[in-house]
Amino acid sequence: MKKANKLLKEIVVLIFALLFLSPIYIVFANSFKDRGELYESVLALPSSYSFQYYLQAMERMNFISAFGNSLVVTAVSIFFLVILSSMTAWMLARTNNKLSKIIFMSFIATMLIPFQTIMMPLIQFMDQIMRLTNIPMLNTHGGLIFMHIGFNSALSIFLYHGFITTIPKSLEEAATIDGCSKFMLFWKIVLPMLKPITVTVIILNVIQIWNDFLLPSLVLTSPGLRTIPLTTFYFFGQFTIQWNLAMAGLTLTLIPIVIFYLFAQKHIIKGIGEGAIK
Amino acid sequence: MKKKNRVVYSIFTGPLVTIFSIVVLIPFIVGIYYSFFEWDGIRTNPMTFVGLDNYLRLISDQQFINSAILTIKFTFIAVISVNLLGLGFALLVTSKLKMVNPARTMFFMPNLIGGLILGYIWQFIFSDAFRLIGENTGFQAIFRNWLLDSSLALYAMVIVFSWQMAGYMMVIYIAGIQGIPGETLEAAKIDGASAWQRLKNITLPLLMPSFTICLFLTLSFGFKIYDVNLALTEGGPAGSTELFALHIYNEIFGRYNYGYGQAKAVVFFLMVAAVTLTQVYITKKREVEM
Numbered sequence: 096m097k098k099a100n101k102l103l104k105e106i107v108v109l110i111f112a113l114l115f116l117s118p119i120y121i122v123f124a125n126s127f128k129d130r131g132e133l134y135e136s137v138l139a140l141p142s143s144y145s146f147q148y149y150l151q152a153m154e155r156m157n158f159i160s161a162f163g164n165s166l167v168v169t170a171v172s173i174f175f176l177v178i179l180s181s182m183t184a185w186m187l188a189r190t191n192n193k194l195s196k197i198i199f200m201s202f203i204a205t206m207l208i209p210f211q212t213i214m215m216p217l218i219q220f221m222d223q224i225m226r227l228t229n230i231p232m233l234n235t236h237g238g239l240i241f242m243h244i245g246f247n248s249a250l251s252i253f254l255y256h257g258f259i260t261t262i263p264k265s266l267e268e269a270a271t272i273d274g275c276s277k278f279m280l281f282w283k284i285v286l287p288m289l290k291p292i293t294v295t296v297i298i299l300n301v302i303q304i305w306n307d308f309l310l311p312s313l314v315l316t317s318p319g320l321r322t323i324p325l326t327t328f329y330f331f332g333q334f335t336i337q338w339n340l341a342m343a344g345l346t347l348t349l350i351p352i353v354i355f356y357l358f359a360q361k362h363i364i365k366g367i368g369e370g371a372i373k
Numbered sequence: 374m375k376k377k378n379r380v381v382y383s384i385f386t387g388p389l390v391t392i393f394s395i396v397v398l399i400p401f402i403v404g405i406y407y408s409f410f411e412w413d414g415i416r417t418n419p420m421t422f423v424g425l426d427n428y429l430r431l432i433s434d435q436q437f438i439n440s441a442i443l444t445i446k447f448t449f450i451a452v453i454s455v456n457l458l459g460l461g462f463a464l465l466v467t468s469k470l471k472m473v474n475p476a477r478t479m480f481f482m483p484n485l486i487g488g489l490i491l492g493y494i495w496q497f498i499f500s501d502a503f504r505l506i507g508e509n510t511g512f513q514a515i516f517r518n519w520l521l522d523s524s525l526a527l528y529a530m531v532i533v534f535s536w537q538m539a540g541y542m543m544v545i546y547i548a549g550i551q552g553i554p555g556e557t558l559e560a561a562k563i564d565g566a567s568a569w570q571r572l573k574n575i576t577l578p579l580l581m582p583s584f585t586i587c588l589f590l591t592l593s594f595g596f597k598i599y600d601v602n603l604a605l606t607e608g609g610p611a612g613s614t615e616l617f618a619l620h621i622y623n624e625i626f627g628r629y630n631y632g633y634g635q636a637k638a639v640v641f642f643l644m645v646a647a648v649t650l651t652q653v654y655i656t657k658k659r660e661v662e663m
Contacts, residue, residue, distance in 0.1 A: 245396025
């Protein structure tokens with residue numbers, strides 16, 4: 096009796112979880128159906144699997160190029176975010192003076208500012224920098240990466256700072272007495288110790304930067320530079336009625352996310368939990 | 374600080390502080406300055422100083438007030454729905470079942486999908502899929518196009534937002550639940566407390582710190598919602614779902630009211646800051662009393 100009860104509970108939990116993800120199933124199943132089949136039943140499995148809508152969607156979305164753009168923008172932004180924010184957070188946490196406190200507090204305080212409050216003056220300012228110095232801040236991946244670093248630095252600093260204050264100074268002090276320079280100390284001793292929180296920082300920033308739409312939509316104007324969310328937006332603007340094509344396009348955008356999730360699943364859930372609790 | 378230390382200090386902190394200032398701090402301050410001007414965003418056109426006029430105009434701007442009320446309504450319902458779902462999931466997946474791990478993974482999954490893509494997925498569900506299910510089954514009271522109905526479209530957004538955020542909150546609640554000492558619950562059980570009593574008198578009060586974090590996150594994410602709004606409803610039908618972030622975007626980049634739109638953006642910041650800080654203050658105070 097008790098065993099049967101437990102089995103029932105297992106099944107209920109599973110059905111609940113599957114129902115929760117049913118929208119993804121609906122998108123996937125309908126990406127293979129033609130109009131007639133779609134109108135017959137939205138929920139049924141497709142009767143045949145042909146990838147013609149996928150090939151069409153890939154071509155119209157310029158998917159390969161968008162994927163490459165998203166990958167470059169996300170990877171480079173995160174590389175710099177990890178290096179720069181760990182360096183900054185370590186210096187701020189280990190130098191106990193007024194300046195450090197002011198810098199740290201200004202990072203934290205800005206976390207409350209909505210992006211919409213900054214977007215217009217930001218674009219104006221970037222435009223001004225471009226005209227004064229000829230540095231191409233707008234309509235380049237470099238400029239977008241620069242802005243991603245700026246917007247995501249506060250959270251990264253916050254996480255690193257919180258972690259650094261929990262690790263003892265003794266190892267660093269010993270290395271300093273042995274004549275280790277600050278740079279060597281950071282590279283050889285501190286950065287490796289920060290590995291657990293670095294995983295959290297990377298994951299949170301991957302989710303944020305990979306999915307960001309508004310910032311790239313304001314910065315990038317050339318179609319060739321578009322990231323996945325941008326190309327999806329323009330794709331839907333053009334083809335609102337062709338739903339099977341749209342479903343194929345959406346499934347394409349989900350593939351990289353699902354692969355990322357399968358590989359890093361454990362780290363993601365753990366990282367999110369730790370990130371929020373800090 | 375010695376001179377050499379000062380150089381090292383600047384090398385470590387300088388680059389990020391510079392980037393951060395250029396991208397966040399300076400635009401934030403310049404934004405406040407812009408909000409005192411009337412300007413259409415074209416560089417060669419003059420900017421006219423209007424003082425506090427932009428802010429005074431807000432009081433009688435019906436669209437702005439509607440959007441503010443909608444945002445508050447949306448956030449209020451969404452915060453309740455996300456946290457109930459998240460807490461429910463967390464209680465479900467901290468039991469001793471085998472399905473717990475796969476379920477956890479599946480509940481969290483939508484959080485990885487960006488708001489824009491989520492919006493498009495659900496646009497299909499709420500419009501075509503719902504309509505077709507309704508036509509095929511006859512349940513047209515529920516299964517019709519939600520996005521064309523101005524009284525339902527906002528709830529469609531609540532559902533999408535809950536679908537996106539519930540897994541995230543679940544993860545935080547799980548951490549909270551796992552931090553509750555097993556002996557306390559065991560002792561209560563031996564003393565004859567029912568499952569509901571244990572939940573109400575032990576688990577929930579001890580989860581207060583998790584509530585603080587979850588309420589803070591859902592409040593600020595709810596207030597700032599944009600991508601889902603744009604992809605799912607674009608503010609329609611008839612402006613019935615134009616929430617604050619989208620309203621500001623439309624004011625600045627749609628109607629080219631750069632100065633006036635920026636004044637709205639500044640007010641938006643003040644609202645977000647006020648609400649989230651008040652919430653943290655209140656829940657923190659309750660935590661201490663526990």
